[in-house]
Structure formats: C-alpha cells, structure tokens
Amino acid sequence: MLGAQNAHWAAEGAGTGEISMRMAADAGAQLVEMGHSERREQFGETDETVARKARAAVDHGLTPLICVGEPGAVRAAGDAERFVTAQVRAALSRLRPDEISQTLIAYEPVWAIGLGGTPAMPEQVAPVMGRITEEAHLLGAGAGCRAVLYGGGVDAANAATLLRETPADGLFVGRAAWSVDGLLRLLAIGRRYVEAVPVVSSHTV
Numbered sequence: 218m219l220g221a222q223n224a225h226w227a228a229e230g231a232g233t234g235e236i237s238m239r240m241a242a243d244a245g246a247q248l249v250e251m252g253h254s255e256r257r258e259q260f261g262e263t264d265e266t267v268a269r270k271a272r273a274a275v276d277h278g279l280t281p282l283i284c285v286g287e288p289g290a291v292r293a294a295g296d297a298e299r300f301v302t303a304q305v306r307a308a309l310s311r312l313r314p315d316e317i318s319q320t321l322i323a324y325e326p327v328w329a330i331g332l333g334g335t336p337a338m339p340e341q342v343a344p345v346m347g348r349i350t351e352e353a354h355l356l357g358a359g360a361g362c363r364a365v366l367y368g369g370g371v372d373a374a375n376a377a378t379l380l381r382e383t384p385a386d387g388l389f390v391g392r393a394a395w396s397v398d399g400l401l402r403l404l405a406i407g408r409r410y411v412e413a414v415p416v417v418s419s420h421t422v
C-alpha cells in the first residue's frame with residue numbers, strides 16, 4: 218500500500234508547500250499519515266488539524282493513518298492512557314461511527330521514537346494499546362478501527378515480542394525498515410505470528 222506522510226485537509230486553496238488529499242490520491246497513494254509526533258512538534262499539527270485531515274482523507278477514498286502517543290513527561294506522570302485517549306477521540310471526531318473502521322491508528326510513544334528514543338517494553342505499551350482499541354470500538358459503533366499499530370524503536374530484535382505481548386495488529390517502523398533487508402526481515406517476523414499482519418514503513422522515497 219503506497220502512502221503519503223502528510224497531506225492538507227483543504228480540497229484546494231493557497232497552501233504553498235502542501236499537497237491536497239486529491240493530489241495524493243492522484244499520485245497513487247491509498248493511505249495518508251497524520252499526527253506524527255514530529256509533525257506535531259515541528260510543524261504545528263494539532264488534534265484539530267488531524268481530525269480535519271482524517272475527514273478529508275476518507276472523503277477522498279484514502280485510509281487515514283492516525284499517529285498518537287504521549288511525550289515522556291506525560292508517561293512519567295502516569296497519564297499516558299488519558300492523554301492518548303484524548304488524542305484518539307479528537308482525531309476521530311469528524312468521522313461517522315461507520316467510517317472509523319477505515320482508519321489505522323498507530324500508537325507511538327514519543328519517548329520511544331528515533332535515535333534518542335528509549336525502547337518500549339510490551340508491559341508499558343500494552344495497556345495504552347488496549348485502551349485505543351477499546352475507544353475505537355466505543356466510537357465506531359462496535360466495529361473499531363481497521364488496525365492498531367505499534368511504532369517507536371521497533372527492530373528485528375523486539376518485533377516478535379511486541380507482536381506477541383501487546384494487542385498490536387501490526388508494526389509501524391522507521392529506521393529498521395529503511396533497508397530492503399531490514400523490511401524483509403520484519404515482514405518475515407510478522408508472518409510468523411499473524412497472517413497478513415500490516416507492517417507499515419515510514420521509509421521516505
């Protein structure tokens with residue numbers, strides 16, 4: 218599945234440097250990522266713009282890949298589940314209950330992402346992922362979302378454990394999937410546990 222790492226919610230207008238959902242779809246994308254912590258931190262993405270993007274993506278036949286996750290300070294304060302639940306509610310707020318089943322939600326604790334991140338233990342992330350799944354079911358008239366993915370420091374050494382010991386339906390991988398070998402290794406691990414497990418790579422091409 219080909220995806221875009223960002224697209225604007227507006228169908229058209231003055232937005233220099235942005236692409237619209239229609240442009241992403243015309244270019245062959247089937248999925249659009251939104252709400253990544255880097256977008257939130259560096260480019261002013263908010264819960265409100267994520268909600269607008271999710272609405273626009275569905276309107277253009279694109280699958281929204283909605284990223285949520287708490288910063289380290291929120292985790293340290295014991296507030297991760299409440300924080301992430303609020304992000305999920307906001308992101309899905311412009312979708313009808315029956316549209317929520319089209320969405321992918323990636324749980325990416327900010328403190329686990331990237332070079333400076335701390336690898337997350339399954340027992341740290343499983344409760345939050347369970348809460349996301351439950352919230353998507355509540356908001357989505359029982360159908361839930363299409364999948365809940367885990368991302369942040371995933372590699373070939375921890376992928377199997379994360380799949381086995383958390384409610385993750387799939388993995389959202391950055392660095393470890395930047396090489397073809399790395400991606401293939403992760404796909405092989407996923408296949409061992411679940412048929413057709415979605416492994417989404419954020420590799421930039």
Ligand SMILES: O=C[C@H](O)COP(=O)(O)O
Nearest residue numbers: 330331369370391392419
């Ligand atoms: O976009 C990718 C995710 O943020 C995870 O990145 P990472 O696997 O390099 O930590």
